[in-house]
Amino acid sequence: MLNKSWRLQTWSDLDQPWDIIVIGGGITGAGIFNMAAQKGLKVLLVEAHDFAFGTSSRSSKLVHGGIRYLRNRQYDVVRESIRERERMIKESDGLVEPLPFIFPSFENNLRETRMMKMGVIFYDLMAFKWQHQSLGKKKTTAILPALKSKGLVGGVQYMDSRVDDSQLVLRVIMDGIRFGGSAINYARVIKLLKTQQGKVIGVVVKDKSGELNPSEKDIRGKVVINATGPWSDQVRADLDVQPKLRPLRGSHLIFSQEKIPLKAAVTMLHPRDNRALFAIPWENRTMIGTTDLDHNHVGDETRISQEETAYLLEAAQHAFPNYPVTESDIISTFAGLRPVINTNAPTPSKESRAHAYWDENGLVTIAGGKLTIFRIMAADVLNFCRSRLPHTPQFHHWSPCFIHPQAQKAEQRSDPDWIMMAGRLGLDVHTFFENANSEDMHPIETIPELWAELTWAAQNEAVVHLDDLLLRRVRLGLLFPNGGLAHMPRVRSLVQQPLGWSDEDWEEELTRYQHIWQNNYYLPQ
Ligand code: FAD
Helix, strand or coil: EEEEHHHHHHHHCCCCCCEEEEECCCCCHHCCCCCCCCCCEEEEEEECCCCCCCHHCCCCEEEECCHHHHHCCCHHHHHHHHHHHHHHHHHHHCCCEEEEEEEEEEEEHHHHHHHHHHHHHHHHHHHHCCCEEEEHHHHHHHCCCCCCCCCEEEEEEEEEEECCHHHHHHHHHHHHHHCCEEECCCEEEEEEEECCCCCCCEEEEEEECCCCCEEEEEEEEEEEEEEHHHHHHHHHHHHHHCCCCCEEEEEEEEECCCCCCCCCCCEECCCCCCCCEEEEEECCEEEEECHHHHHCCCCCCCCCCCHHHHHHHHHHHHHHHCCCCHHHHEEEEEEEEEEECCCCCCCHHHCCCCCEEEEEECCCEEEECCCHHHHHHHHHHHHHHHHHHHCCCCCCCCCCCCCCCCCHHHHHHHHHHHHHHHHHHHHHHHHHHHHHCCCHHHCCCCCCEEEHHHHHHHHHHHCCCCCHHHHCCHHHHHHHHHHHHHHHHHHHHCCCCCCCCCHHHHCCCCCCCHHHHHHHHCCCC
């Protein structure tokens, strides 16, 4: 139960010596935290904003091999990603679900179609599964009625999988806490603690929730791991070292399913530069992305640019001319930064997505990689740190990181709500079903999430601000027009009391949320 008393307790317990301090509560930090806690290490994770605030809530939401990377011959990245995808589908209790993709084949892209066919064979060989198929024109249009029919020859279908990225991060962190780790959000590392010789021995953390006293603490650990994704160079700057990252911005547009109806995801080529993009059915909406652009100034927030909006709209209009969309059809947008290691490749898309880790005066940094391979990244960096953690056995990326809930009634095993909630909440699914108000056990209008999730998250999931709740726990803000403003009266009735907010607090939070949504999750002004 991550509520206010949990926050006070966790903060007061920080002054103990830790084996590992993990900076950053995105998927990279979450994976390291979970795996270290499993081995009984004393591990603390500190996150400056909300859990999954950074790139890990702004991805394309795929646990995938990365068909695009085959074009750049990044075979190792694809191979390990496919293996991880298969394990995640098996092990995540319904959080990660298989998703068919179709690459439409046109008279003018037969060469690309041939390459795609070769790619999906490679894909299936890696997964030890034969699940791709060639579709004729009739079948392709039956699955994807929105698709351009002029020149359409058929399609290449292959399988990948989809996840709610911020829910994945939260589940990995929650299971890490169940394994015995400590994690706290709204706790920013503002400085590294060093010996006189400059060796890193801990961090100075500042409370950003505004609820804690004293608001700053010195924390010491045998190992300090910098898992701050695109912010890694900012944490490293305390060591006077050269930047290593090339942050690359990727943005998405979200439309309703009425505007772009999809029963499968579409892998499409942009008419301007032939780059591969995706149209993905997600939470009963259609998501189009992504871009891949240099992003020079890494601030707190990232947003889509006017040029990216136009570029993605052009792709949507070109692929789905029978369902022409315009700017006014966009429900929301979001943008994230890939924490890619800079190798000075000629274009952003040519930069490798492989991960790397290194030690600088005791500060271990890990960057690059993907959401899909978070366990490989975690095991790699923890093994790298083992020499500083006496008697710690080898870490393996295949050791399970989820604690599985068992269905108590036979009918639960086929109940879609139970399966969805078991994926999100793990062991807490039982308490959720026991305590939820039956009136709130219904989907929020057109999305699968339940109203009761809002109350649950407000009570149990370390929510500090309304944007935590509406952008990362239950993703109303991305899925309804105006950030879900029309639903605020009911949201308020469900969360104000569990969050302990006065009427004034609610108004302040609503204003803050609208400001964040308008500036970072909608069209550029
Ligand atoms: P982040 O998620 O950014 O986490 C870093 C965290 O550190 C942040 O929460 C931040 O607040 C915190 N932090 C920063 N400074 C401090 C500090 N001083 N103190 C404490 N905390 C701090 N991968 C896939 O596998 N599948 C996909 O579909 C996919 N799609 C993508 C689409 C886009 C547009 C992008 C940009 C990336 C995509 N990726 C995908 C890659 C994947 O999302 C990232 O590799 C991954 O999310 C990075 O996670 P991270 O934890 O390293 O960084």
